[in-house]
Amino acid sequence: MVVLGIETTCDETAAAVVERDGNGAGKILSNVVLSQVHEHAIFGGVVPEIAARAHVEALDHIIERAMAEAGQTFDRLDGVAAAAGPGLIGGVIVGLTTAKAITLVNGKPLMAINHLEAHALTTRLTAGTAFPYCLFLASGGHTQIVAVCGVGDYHLLGTTVDDAIGEAFDKTAKLLGLGYPGGPQVEKDAARGDPARFKLPRPMHGRPEPDFSLSGLKTALRLEAESIAPLSDQDVADLCASFQQAVVEVIHDRLRVGMKRFRALHGTPTALVAAGGVAANQAVRKVLQRVAFENGIKLEVPPAELCTDNGAMIAWAGAERLALGLTDPLDFAPRARWPLEEVAGPKVAQVFQANAEQA
Numbered sequence: 252m253v254v255l256g257i258e259t260t261c262d263e264t265a266a267a268v269v270e271r272d273g274n275g276a277g278k279i280l281s282n283v284v285l286s287q288v289h290e291h292a293i294f295g296g297v298v299p300e301i302a303a304r305a306h307v308e309a310l311d312h313i314i315e316r317a318m319a320e321a322g323q324t325f326d327r328l329d330g331v332a333a334a335a336g337p338g339l340i341g342g343v344i345v346g347l348t349t350a351k352a353i354t355l356v357n358g359k360p361l362m363a364i365n366h367l368e369a370h371a372l373t374t375r376l377t378a379g380t381a382f383p384y385c386l387f388l389a390s391g392g393h394t395q396i397v398a399v400c401g402v403g404d405y406h407l408l409g410t411t412v413d414d415a416i417g418e419a420f421d422k423t424a425k426l427l428g429l430g431y432p433g434g435p436q437v438e439k440d441a442a443r444g445d446p447a448r449f450k451l452p453r454p455m456h457g458r459p460e461p462d463f464s465l466s467g468l469k470t471a472l473r474l475e476a477e478s479i480a481p482l483s484d485q486d487v488a489d490l491c492a493s494f495q496q497a498v499v500e501v502i503h504d505r506l507r508v509g510m511k512r513f514r515a516l517h518g519t520p521t522a523l524v525a526a527g528g529v530a531a532n533q534a535v536r537k538v539l540q541r542v543a544f545e546n547g548i549k550l551e552v553p554p555a556e557l558c559t560d561n562g563a564m565i566a567w568a569g570a571e572r573l574a575l576g577l578t579d580p581l582d583f584a585p586r587a588r589w590p591l592e593e594v595a596g597p598k599v600a601q602v603f604q605a606n607a608e609q610a
């Protein structure tokens with residue numbers, strides 16, 4: 252089956268066409284991403300209203316390009332998938348409404364996709380990873396440890412009680428006068444810094460619940476920076492290195508606990524899977540490798556362009572759901588908030604169907 256996927260939940264306008272064969276193997280036919288990062292950079296973060304307008308202006312062309320590069324026409328598609336949340340509501344409305352229009356005109360099924368589910372299932376497109384696996388999702392908006400047991404069968408093991416990890420990187424960069432998005436800049440400066448110079452906290456260390464907290468770390472960093480201001484280039488590098496080292500140690504500790512929890516509840520995972528922009532960080536990857544090694548399982552990290560927001564992951568989640576007969580009605584409402592655990596899977600769909608037949 253061939254599915255078009257549309258992603259507009261944050262600051263990337265993206266569309267892609269993905270094919271899924273009868274054995275469940277996936278192939279990306281096209282994957283077009285237009286980043287709005289330059290439009291938001293002067294504000295030091297994503298401005299929702301600017302993002303929504305930029306999606307409206309760009310989306311038609313991005314879809315046209317994705318379809319052309321895949322050599323597809325709407326009438327040959329098996330379905331259309333769009334991210335229906337969670338995310339900035341203006342952007343979500345743009346993508347979901349566009350998908351609805353295409354499905355209505357062409358008589359195709361619609362799949363309203365949870366953006367987090369799309370991140371969670373990407374590894375099945377890129378590596379054919381079997382269920383159950385342990386997902387570590389770390390982006391600008393999310394930090395989650397999830398047991399992925401099946402399509403629509405997700406169990407949240409741990410999450411952040413305040414900032415997301417990517418957000419902490421972005422705030423650190425902003426504080427130190429580095430550019431946006433902050434993650435890549437902090438990583439670059441950390442490479443020439445001393446990770447042991449500043450004694451920063453490791454929040455939540457040793458706690459029995461695999462949750463994260465990043466805001467105390469951010470505050471500690473600000474106090475250190477203020478106490479030695481004005482900052483030299485080397486000070487900035489040392490602060491970046493010390494911050495990144497703290498984050499890496501926090502991830503190590505929290506994931507170890509998460510992995511223990513996973514085993515107790517779901518048995519041995521087939522893999523530790525990383526997703527989200529933070530997985531692009533080499534120091535983070537190294538510690539994930541370590542956690543996987545300690546657990547005797549492999550680490551799967553999709554290629555960088557599929558770790559960050561893209562249309563292929565939406566199309567793929569759409570194809571996985573379509574293969575199970577999980578489609579959505581045209582009045583499906585866009586959602587700013589939509590926890591992964593509230594995503595309906597085959598079991599819930601069967602109950603709905605049985606109820607409908609009884610009525």
Ligand code: KG4
Pocket residue numbers: 261389390391392393416417418420421432433434435438527528529530531532533558559560
């Ligand atoms: O998944 P993503 O592209 O977008 C969403 O937030 O959904 O993730 C972007 C986040 C940003 O906070 C960015 O600073 C962070 O991922 N990031 C990194 C790196 N590259 C991107 N964080 C640390 N190190 C990096 N190399």
Ligand code: ZN
Pocket residue numbers: 366370390527559560
């Ligand atoms: Zn994302």
